[in-house]
Structure formats: structure tokens, C-alpha cells
Amino acid sequence: xxxxxxxxxxxxxxxxxxxxxxxxxxxxxxxxxxxxxxxxxxxxxxxxxxxxxxxxxxxxxxxxxxxxxxxxxxxxxxxxxxxxxxxxxxxxxxxxxxxxxxxxxxxxxxxxxxxxxxxxxxxxxxxxxxxxxxxxxxxxxxxxxxxxxxxxxxxxxxxxxxxxxxxxxxxxxxxxxxxxxxxxxxxxxxxxxxxxxxxxxxxxxxxxxxxxxxxxxxxxxxxxxxxxxxxxxxxxxxxxxxxxxxxxxxxxxxxxxxxxxxxxxxxxxxxxxxxxxxxxxxxxxxxxxxxxxxxxxxxxxxxxxxxxxxxxxxxxxxxxxxxxxxxxxxxxxxxxxxxxxxxxxxxxxxxxxxxxxxxxxxxxxxxxxxxxxxxxxxxxxxxxxxxxxxxxxxxxxxx
Numbered sequence: 001x002x003x004x005x006x007x008x009x010x011x012x013x014x015x016x017x018x019x020x021x022x023x024x025x026x027x028x029x030x031x032x033x034x035x036x037x038x039x040x041x042x043x044x045x046x047x048x049x050x051x052x053x054x055x056x057x058x059x060x061x062x063x064x065x066x067x068x069x070x071x072x073x074x075x076x077x078x079x080x081x082x083x084x085x086x087x088x089x090x091x092x093x094x095x096x097x098x099x100x101x102x103x104x105x106x107x108x109x110x111x112x113x114x115x116x117x118x119x120x121x122x123x124x125x126x127x128x129x130x131x132x133x134x135x136x137x138x139x140x141x142x143x144x145x146x147x148x149x150x151x152x153x154x155x156x157x158x159x160x161x162x163x164x165x166x167x168x169x170x171x172x173x174x175x176x177x178x179x180x181x182x183x184x185x186x187x188x189x190x191x192x193x194x195x196x197x198x199x200x201x202x203x204x205x206x207x208x209x210x211x212x213x214x215x216x217x218x219x220x221x222x223x224x225x226x227x228x229x230x231x232x233x234x235x236x237x238x239x240x241x242x243x244x245x246x247x248x249x250x251x252x253x254x255x256x257x258x259x260x261x262x263x264x265x266x267x268x269x270x271x272x273x274x275x276x277x278x279x280x281x282x283x284x285x286x287x288x289x290x291x292x293x294x295x296x297x298x299x300x301x302x303x304x305x306x307x308x309x310x311x312x313x314x315x316x317x318x319x320x321x322x323x324x325x326x327x328x329x330x331x332x333x334x335x336x337x338x339x340x341x342x343x344x345x346x347x348x349x350x351x352x353x354x355x356x357x358x359x360x361x362x363x364x365x366x367x368x369x370x371x372x373x374x375x376x377x378x379x380x381x382x383x384x385x386x387x388x389x390x391x392x393x394x395x396x397x398x399x
Contacts, residue, residue: 003029003161010157017150019105028099029161035095036162036187039088040127044370046081050363053077071356078359079334081366086125086332090116090249092187093131097250100154109147110138113259114250117198118190121245122316123332124358126366128375131159132190132198132242133249134212136219136259148213152200156189164188164375185375198242216263219243224270230279237283241320243267245332272324284321287314308377312365315358322346333358 007022020028053074097114118132119125135148159165164186190198197203202211214222226239244267248260272280305311319336323329326345330336337358341351368379 006157006161010154013153013157014104014150017104017106018154020103025103025161028103028158032092032096032099032158033162035092036127039085039092040370040373042088043081043085043127043366046084047363047366047370050074050077050081051367054363071352074363075355075359078363082125082362083123083332083334085127085366086120086123086247089125089127089129089187090120090247093120093133094250096155096158097151100151100158101252103154103158104147104151106147108151108252109141109143111253111259112137112148112251113248113253115260115263116247116249117242117245120249121247121332123247123334124316124362126362126369128186128369130188130190130375133200134214134219134246135200136216136263137213138215138259140215140218145210145213149201149210152210152213156199159187159189162187184373186373188375216259217266220263220266223267227270227276228273230276237317240324241317244320244323244329247331272327277325280321280324284318284325287317287321304378304380306377307361307365307368307379312361312377315354315361318354319358 003026004022007025010025011018053070056070093116094114101108113136115121115134115136116132117134119129120131135152137144137148164184165188190196192199192204194203194205197205197208198212200210200212202208212219223240223243230238246260246264251258253259316333319333322340323336326340328336328339328343328345330339337351337355340346340354341348345351346354364379365377368377369375372378
């Protein structure tokens with residue numbers, strides 16, 4: 001029922017551009033679902049390796065050498081898992097774009113590249129992460145705008161057919177109140193609602209239509225304007241936070257000219273001015289104050305936590321703030337940390353602490369998603385109170 005209704009809506013939106021039958025689309029969707037399921041099984045198996053390392057900590061961490069060894073083992077294990085998951089998800093996202101091109105039938109009017117931003121670009125992806133992406137195009141023409149808007153919509157429908165997108169997230173009026181929205185919250189595009197819209201066509205605001213269907217030169221100009229003229233919104237994260245990291249998903253490239261390479265070269269040549277560095281120093285202080293979760297204060301009662309807002313985002317945000325302040329950035333969060341260490345930019349203990357925080361945050365978020373089998377950021381941590389612990393101790397004494 002879902003797939004049939006979705007196909008009808010796709011035909012309505014795309015018209016004669018859509019050159020695929022309902023049966024062909026179902027087969028395509030089933031293939032993508034199977035591929036995504038395999039990725040999740042791989043991540044589940046790899047996570048168990050990290051869990052085994054984590055279990056070694058226990059009560060045997062009084063020796064500093066042991067602590068350092070375990071921290072290093074845990075960091076490199078999570079780095080491997082995160083990079084591997086990111087590569088699998090980038091390949092999966094690239095396949096959806098490639099299949100979307102085939103659904104439209106018409107050849108793209110020019111070279112283009114689909115480029116990830118967000119968690120895939122930072123190499124922190126999970127198999128339930130949102131897809132945030134940009135279409136870098138060679139020429140900004142009316143023909144290109146029409147084609148790539150249609151391509152973006154096609155990719156939205158194809159990803160939506162996985163049935164892991166809440167309809168309210170898509171803000172498509174024709175589908176509201178059509179049936180109970182029981183879709184799992186899983187792999188989906190960033191959304192068409194206010195506060196989202198890190199996708200080619202934007203979030204539905206007419207002023208931002210096709211906001212991320214753009215030439216690399218124009219996107220780099222936007223980045224520079226925001227970087228060198230920071231407003232107060234920078235304290236909450238502005239365009240530079242989203243566009244600092246990028247990763248190629250799919251390339252339709254006849255001549256071998258790399259559009260993403262052009263963008264990266266232009267951004268890499270930019271040097272943040274003193275105003276921007278001062279702003280990021282304030283951002284760093286604000287971010288450290290904003291994340292005040294202290295699990296020990298919940299020792300008696302246990303606690304509930306949103307792992308994304310209260311745990312997961314902190315290391316990535318701090319890394320980005322430090323990257324601007326210190327003018328050091330690499331291809332991913334992991335690579336940036338490694339540069340901090342290799343160049344002795346930070347004291348060894350501080351670099352190690354940030355490394356562990358990133359590894360732990362990715363581990364916790366991946367664990368939460370795999371547990372829920374959903375993009376669900378809730379986590380409940382229960383602690384035994386003293387009375388329960390005493391009862392457990394008495395019971396063990398009688399055994």
C-alpha cells in the first residue's frame with residue numbers, strides 16, 4: 001500500500017521524466033533494503049569487538065599504563081568501525097543517486113557530483129544516519145536547475161521507499177492523514193522541515209529553493225562570506241560548520257575534472273580572520289558550558305539521556321571550534337584529531353582525552369541505534385541504589 005501510493009506521488013511530481021514501472025521500482029527498493037540490512041549486520045558484528053575492549057576496563061584500570069593501552073585500543077577500534085561504516089554508507093548513498101539518474105532516463109545536462117556533508121563527511125556515520133548532501137554542478141543554467149531538482153526529488157522518493165522516513169519529516173501535504181505513520185525512523189534524507197533541509201533542494205523555503213544545487217565556485221564563495229563575516233548565529237553553528245567536511249558520493253564526470261576538488265582547494269586556501277577566530281573561541285567556551293551532563297550525579301536513580309544532543313555532538317563540535325582557532329583541519333574528525341597529535345598542537349593528555357571522547361560518543365550512539373534498530377537517540381542508564389546493592393551482596397554471601 002505504501003509503495004503503491006509513493007509511486008503514484010512520484011509520478012505526479014516527476015511526470016514524464018519518471019521512466020520506470022511500479023514493478024521495476026519495487027525490485028530496486030528491495031535490492032537497496034537488502035544492501036542496507038547487510039551494512040547493519042556488519043556494523044553490529046564490528047561493534048562487538050569494541051564492546052569486548054570496553055569490558056576489559058571493568059575495575060582493572062588503576063594502572064596508568066593499562067589505561068593508556070586500553071584507551072588506544074578502544075580509539076583505534078572505534079576509528080576503524082566508524083571509517084568502515086562511513087565508507088559503506090557513502091557507497092550506499094552513492095548507489096541511490098546512481099539509480100535515481102537511471103530512473104529519470106535523461107542524461108544529466110552537465111558534469112555533476114553528489115557530495116555528502118554532515119556525519120558521513122566527518123566519517124562519523126552510522127547505518128541509521130540522515131543523508132545530508134549537495135549537488136555540485138558544472139554550469140548554473142535553467143536546464144541544469146530543472147534537471148537536478150528532478151533528480152533530487154527522485155532520490156527523495158527512492159530513499160523514502162525504504163519506509164524508514166516519517167511522513168511528518170517530509171512535509172508533503174498530499175500524504176498527511178492518509179494513514180498511520182508507523183515507518184521506522186532510519187536512513188532518510190535530512191528532511192524538508194524548518195531547521196533541516198541540508199539537501200539539494202533546501203527545506204521548502206522559496207528563498208532557498210535549490211540552495212544546494214550549486215557550482216563549486218559559488219559554494220566556496222558562500223563559505224568564505226560566512227567564515228570571514230561571522231554573525232551571532234555562529235555561536236549556534238553556521239554554514240561553515242556544515243560545509244567544513246565533505247565526501248564524494250557519486251560522480252557523473254566525462255572529462256575527469258573534479259568539482260569537489262575545486263571546492264576543497266578554494267576552501268583550503270582560506271585563512272580565518274581574527275574576528276572569526278575570536279568567535280570560534282567564544283563558541284568553544286559556549287559549547288563546553290552547554291554540555292554539562294554529569295552521569296555521576298544520577299548514581300542513585302539512573303538517568304535518561306538523548307545521546308545525540310547531550311553526548312554525541314560534543315566532540316565533533318569541539319573539534320570544529322579548535323580547527324578554526326588553531327587553523328588545522330583534515331578530511332574527517334578522526335584525521336583532524338590525528339593531526340593535533342602528530343603536530344603536537346595540543347598537550348598529549350588533552351589530545352588523548354578528545355580522542356577518547358570522540359570514540360566513546362560514536363560507540364554510544366551506534367550502540368543506541370543498533371539496540372533500537374532505529375534512528376532513536378534515547379538511552380536509559382539504570383544504576384542500582386545502595387539498598388539493591390546491599391541485597392545483592394547478602395545474596396552472594398549465602399551462595
